[in-house]
């Protein structure tokens with residue numbers, strides 16, 4: 362795996378892959394993620410707003426907020 366990663370980095374000109382950051386209300390059981398941290402859906406959040414990558418959001422089976430679809 363490490364060899365593959367190194368090869369990939371060399372191949373793509375040493376640039377780290379671009380990660381899309383999304384926002385999540387860090388409640389006990391979040392189900393949605395948001396593209397903007399000033400989304401109306403997030404303004405209702407009474408917990409902390411955390412940043413995660415889109416990759417992580419998909420892995421956690423989160424769905425895009427309805428206001429941003």
Ligand SMILES: [Zn+2]
Nearest residue numbers: 395400402426
């Ligand atoms: Zn939203």
